[in-house]
Amino acid sequence: MGGLNFKLMEKYAREIVEKAVRKLGITDIAAEFEVPREEKFGDLATPVALALSKVFRKAPRKIAEEIVSSIEERDVFDRIEIAGPGFINFTFSMGFLSSQLARLVREKETFIRKDVGAGQRVQVEFVSANPTGPLHLGHGRGAAVGAALSNLLEAGGYSVEREYYVNDAGRQVKLLGHSVFAKYQQLLGVEYPFPEEGYRGGYVEDIAKRVIEKFGSRYSETSFQQAADFFTDFSYKEMLGEIAKDLKAFGIGFDTWQSERELYESNEVEKAIDDLRHRRYLYEKDGALWFRATSLGDDKDRVIIKSDGEYTYFASDIAYHRKKIEKGFGEIIDIWGADHHGYISRLKAVIHALGYPPERLRVLLVQMVTLLRGGKPVQMSKRAGEFVTLREVMDEVGSDTAKFIFLTRRPDSHLEFDLEVAKEQSAENPVFYVQYANARIHSIFAHAREKGMETADLSDADFSLLEAPEEQRIVKKLLGYPMTFEGAVISHEPHRITFYLQELTGLFHPYYNRYRVVTEDAGLSRARLALCEAIRIVLNDGLGILGLSAPERM
């Protein structure tokens, strides 16, 4: 992968500058580069002379001059200038930019993507909502972020497994089964007390009705004791089916669904505990079995088996993460709601105790979502079964809109999701702004073909005809994509792609409005079509990573 684009240019520029710096007698300094905010400061800039001013006790501008005068390689640059307090600004030559754009059009993904991962296997686990109720908006945020991160890492050369951990063991699913059982009895006219702390959402009744549809009154005379397994299994499987359906409608898919129950049945929980015991991280106290988490940075030791002999949730979590690691992933990423942040240190302690570097586990916290309607918080009570589901939000504002809202924020910032604002905006929503560019380009191509123009391979167009400042800006923005992309991959931050796409389309729309692509001038038309094609390539790459559709007509 990889061509000689901005990213490589940065490397190249760094070598040139560092070579020049070495001539001044400094060998241990890394020259940093950035894309300047303002156009007049060129295409790449380095503040290295500022950093060196302290070492030499000289004015930074003087040092910059010395560096610049000892640079020999000047062909790809149009200008090398010193500005401000001592920045060195590089501006690429037209010829260089043209050749790079031609390669983008010809090589497509190969050119714009960087192979950061080198095939390393990564697992991303996300959503993993308990199958005891429908997905809510917070799950939606986790889903959007998890899917986008997975796509991003995959595009960045990692081999990614997307996993959903199914909590199908333990008290919660059983409580769901009990709730459904109670509803079932009530629907059949049998007096039956609803369980304390039971699930009260309307979906419980829906499941109970489905039991009646399929099995009639078969269980009306039995106790919950006797029917527990059936009701628990039936109920959580129904629920999981609904969850999977919602996720699919949201455009999210998984490679593996790891069952918690299966970890018990295959004795992996026991084996994991044995493993920790052999490594001397366990001890007994007050009739319970404890993990010595404090020896590895956690604030408290943690119970694995309670004094009544029951496993804690933590026990299966240990087995689960042990399994992940032993599947051979170089990196394990867990995406959690921020309310679980207290579990990070104990799980890292587990990884450490099992003999692996704790950094191999990366936990990405996704902050809470506050749902508003017209500025007022929507009352939600899980206990009373009153909450707005992801499904309802999708129906009301659309999945692309919802995803875009999730992906234009850093995961660790609190999110206010106002349904009214999201809906009001949907006419002028930023997501449509980005998608609209794609639709327009599609129209341009349809029009060009109607005029009998050849649009199949445009890489041989004469790019030097793209002289307008708007065109130059777009070309530079396009060639900057690999840098943004690589930065997003390395930092695991899909939202950088979202912002980039808004910036790119923010250059395209004004350009479209001001210039005609298809005109009587065949050569110029061809060059502009090629530019549009380049935009389309990058746009589709970014939209695909974010999990957003790229409609050809809007």
Place this chain on the structure above:
RNA sequence: GCGCCUGUAGCUCAGUUGGAUAGAGCAACUGCCUUCUAAGCAGUGGGUCAGGGGUUCGAAUCCCUUCAGGCGCGCCA
């Protein structure tokens, strides 16, 4: 009480890991459809980067502290 996250334009949020005069969208106001799509474009206004101190050539960014909001701190899941 302890720990984690957050505080940037009226609102919702970015800010390239310490760089140049802090940005975008929405909202407000004024114009632009006989053209490849007006879900668009052109223009105008909008800031004590929560407050204070420190680190240095340089801070929204790093350190300390105060304030405000959110979330955690079970032999619950």
